[in-house]
Amino acid sequence: MGNAAVTVRNLWAKYVGSGDWVLRGVNLEVREGEMLVLMGPSGCGKSTLLKVLAGLLPWVIPGTVEGEVLVAGVDVLRYGYKGLAGKVGVVYQNPEVQVVTRSVFEELAMAPENLGLPKEEVRARVESVAKALGLEDYLFKDPQSLSGGEKQLVAIASVLTMRPRVLLLDEPTSMLDHLGTRLVLDLITQLKREYGLTIVAAEHRVEWAVEVADRVAVMSDGAVVLEGSPSEVFSKVEEVQKYGVRPPGVSEVAYNLVRMGFPIRIPVRLSEMEEVLGGG
Ligand SMILES: Nc1ncnc2c1ncn2[C@@H]1O[C@H](COP(=O)(O)OP(=O)(O)OP(=O)(O)O)[C@@H](O)[C@H]1O
Numbered sequence: 001m002g003n004a005a006v007t008v009r010n011l012w013a014k015y016v017g018s019g020d021w022v023l024r025g026v027n028l029e030v031r032e033g034e035m036l037v038l039m040g041p042s043g044c045g046k047s048t049l050l051k052v053l054a055g056l057l058p059w060v061i062p063g064t065v066e067g068e069v070l071v072a073g074v075d076v077l078r079y080g081y082k083g084l085a086g087k088v089g090v091v092y093q094n095p096e097v098q099v100v101t102r103s104v105f106e107e108l109a110m111a112p113e114n115l116g117l118p119k120e121e122v123r124a125r126v127e128s129v130a131k132a133l134g135l136e137d138y139l140f141k142d143p144q145s146l147s148g149g150e151k152q153l154v155a156i157a158s159v160l161t162m163r164p165r166v167l168l169l170d171e172p173t174s175m176l177d178h179l180g181t182r183l184v185l186d187l188i189t190q191l192k193r194e195y196g197l198t199i200v201a202a203e204h205r206v207e208w209a210v211e212v213a214d215r216v217a218v219m220s221d222g223a224v225v226l227e228g229s230p231s232e233v234f235s236k237v238e239e240v241q242k243y244g245v246r247p248p249g250v251s252e253v254a255y256n257l258v259r260m261g262f263p264i265r266i267p268v269r270l271s272e273m274e275e276v277l278g279g280g
């Protein structure tokens with residue numbers, strides 16, 4: 001613990017079709033075992049940053065990228081996605097593109113098989129991830145027959161069986177209901193604790209981010225403009241709103257109380273509100 005798992009220095013990126021630069025000097029560091037959540041309005045560059053970290057832009061998606069990017073010790077701009085194989089797992093916004101095999105079991109077994117693990121170990125990993133995500137009854141179903149939310153769970157599961165050092169998630173629970181989201185967040189938290197998994201996730205739902213993030217980075221117009229623990233970032237209610245991000249409801253309420261003259265600290269989680277009000 002403690003070493004940087006992801007380092008981004010002065011990163012500039014654009015697509016062949018985007019004309020102007022989309023990322024404009026991003027600086028970021030994520031330590032091993034830490035979860036960083038990227039937030040910011042639509043179009044600010046969250047998915048683009050994840051595509052660079054995953055070695056896809058400019059390797060698979062044509063574009064220009066300048067700067068320095070280290071992920072799990074790999075110089076990504078030099079080695080691309082191939083250099084990250086077995087070390088970095090990616091879950092995209094749209095699970096359709098990711099599901100490729102004929103059964104959920106095969107889908108979950110693919111990554112550990114590609115790593116050359118023995119059959120028993122592959123099976124054990126598939127079963128434990130399937131159990132954690134409530135997918136046991138789906139193992140012999142055709143992934144194409146599943147709903148969008150179920151496919152998203154399968155896509156997440158199939159990356160977790162690889163046991164990556166770094167996990168890149170682009171709005172991983174956008175198609176999931178409350179229970180599905182809960183299962184994914186609990187499993188991520190568990191893997192972080194047990195394996196020191198490092199996670200970078202783009203996410204719109206602020207309550208979700210506040211619950212699981214060690215740090216939050218707010219992006220605006222292709223750069224990181226605010227960064228810190230959820231409490232540090234979201235207690236700056238006005239500034240966060242200025243960048244087009246909605247702070248947690250509880251922070252907004254407390255901020256309004258402060259403006260009315262109540263000298264309270266601004267909480268970011270509902271569980272902190274009682275303490276804040278009680279303690280004055
Ligand atoms: N393949 C592409 N070709 C050209 N421009 C693109 C491409 N993908 C994204 N862009 C542009 O890059 C900018 C950043 O897009 P990006 O998808 O990174 O934003 P985002 O923060 O993930 O937004 P959202 O919250 O809607 O997912 C946008 O202006 C978008 O139009």
Ligand SMILES: [Mg+2]
Nearest residue numbers: 046047048202
């Ligand atoms: Mg996006």
